[in-house]
Amino acid sequence: MTDRRTLIRAGGLLATGMAVATATSGPARAASPTAALPLLSWHAALANRRYAPAVVAVLGSSSSEGVGATGPGRGYVPVLAETLRAAFPVAGVAGGDNYVAAWGTPRWWPVTMSGGAVRSKTAGWGLKAVDLVAAGQSLTLTFTGTSVHVWYSAVPAGGAFSVSVDGAVVAAISTAGTGDAASWRSGPLAPGRHTIVVTAAGGGPVRVHGFATFDADEDRGVQVYNGGHGGRTSGDFAEGAAAWAPRLRSMQPHLVILQLGVNDWRSGVPAAVMRQNLQKIIAVVRANTTTEPSFVVYGPPRVGADHRVQDFAHFTEAWREVAAEDTGGPGGGSGVAWFDLAARQLSPSSDNRLGLYCEDLVHMTDQGAAFTADALTALVRP
Template identity: 35%
Template sequence: MTRASSARRTLRGAVAVGVTAVALLVAGCSGDPTPAPTPTADPWAAWDAALARTDTASARWLALGDSLTEGQGASTIDDRWIDLTRDALQQRYAVDGVVGGVGYRPGVFAVYPPDSTWAVWQSDQTDVSPDFTTPSLGYRSVDLSAGSSISYPVRGTGIDLWWSPGGGSFDYSIDGAEPRTIDTSATGASDVSGGAGVTSVDGLESSLHTVTITVADDEPTGVVLEGFTAFDGDRDKGVTLFDSAHSGATVATFTADLDGFLSTVEAAQPDLVTITLGANDAVDTTPADLESGYLTLVEGIKALPEPPTVVVIDEFSSELDDLFARQGTSSDYQAAVTSVADRTGSVLVSLGDALPADAAADGDLSSLLSADGIHPNDAGARIIAGHMTELLGR
């Protein structure tokens, strides 16, 4: 099933499904870099400004990257470091009377068993297939054709349904209420922002709801459902997380259709973008090519109408670097990532700084890794979350 052919995108980053070094993270390269924008004097400016107004507007964090960000190795979705960090930031910037929702989650995740078994989180589905080609947040949508249906458990007082423009019509219903119809082919739709269609529903009780998407039996054109943003009193306040990661992806996953991906990022209106990329690229990409592709991606993010703070997380700066193959030395890849951060005025963070010094010194990180010996387990995720909370909490 496809939506309108002109609206479909081709994925150039293969999804790793085995327990291999390639499954560690997500990255890629694309063409020659465009001239770098003038670095912001204070790279934290956009995020600091957002945190200063959380009582009246949401501080929006978009977590972009590979399996390190998506949470491969975590036993549950709530044990991922990005979810733990979101919870801590919501507590640090608590708003009276606001619980705080989980934020954006995709139609399907790209993690895999045995360590992570939560890739399919829908409660029921009929004739639905994963879509890793549409440039949604993290490239993790689901395709629905005529007669398809799918239901998700979503908690909160408000829900945004994300869908791709240019397809057919679908109905959505919450808790079995009267269905409402969305025509994704309608031009000039008021709920299309950037490259994504977003339908907002508010006025719900602060509880768990069932959202059901249905495509009529006689619908001639398919529909792409990208995901959901769940708010629990925090639609316009507090801290909101947008998960835009994909296990096994590379920089090329996001630069293969850079304009399409950036238009979806624009719809999220992030104040902060964190990036974990590079390790997957190193398997068959030189440091120079990694730098070129990475630079293209970061420059694109920096060129958004409202440029966010960008935090580049160096994946080559820890003992985890010894666990995967690469086409050059670790220091060469570190230099490439450092150059990208310097040239774009981004914040550079060392993954190694998040790991316990004694474990790193002894070369023994086994207690922090999942059964595959590569990805952080729940304990490792908690350590990374603690480090990132202090960094992002400012």
């Protein structure tokens, strides 16, 4: 009889049009609906995209952040947003960047930090925030869109910041209060290019998470919120859930992609621990959303040219098991699909002749990021 693990994998791969071999002999048996529909919540939201946002949230490490790409917008997450919007358009909706962390790494994130602002790993979506600790320190983002939100922390001893849009000061915000889900919203802006600057006004520290930008997709279309953070492990997100989970209330995702585990493998974290951490993260997301989201667990091919004590195959099995063992989806079946990227490409540690990975054999090139975005689109489309 076909086991539950095989059914979950079949549920994911059938969505891509790939043939799936099972252990069943004789005539093919249909998978039970609960085992074959881990993406049902996402598909339902996507069907409603003309009337409400279909929201994707990503938690991941450097590949999600875009390390390896030649510039902003070329990592697999922004290309995924592009491919999903092209595959499932909504008339009159271009779609904004949706989330740009304040953490200024210009090669991959188009935010400029000035005046000695300090990066923080203890707040914000993706565990990325910036502390403005002195008056005059600022963050600048230029974007194309029709509105923008500033996400920040409210703290009892908080200070204040000003917001300027296109050179004009439009708001003065006090951050005194409590909670890691505070935000300032611009209201409608004329379509086109805009520059927003957040400047600390003094009186106490200001912790800014990032900018949510929209381009006619405030209340419909596909939204994608990138929480990639280079070097992070599954344990960082599992143990730091109190820092990023509040932002789920701002996003209310219908699909959550978890690109985590490679750094666990590279740093010696046991595969069983990584699996438990992913299960904890999934539970946290479910507890902080009202959308009953679907999940994708991202399993890459073996990367890196070095040799580790742990067999990478243990991690591949652990990613698969997270999907197979889940019971939080429709009808008590799995709500988690397994993205088996290794089934679609060769391991860069053995063959990178197609140039999908950089010279470090860990991070994706522009081509590799687009390849991954296309594969993910094939997986998650109805």
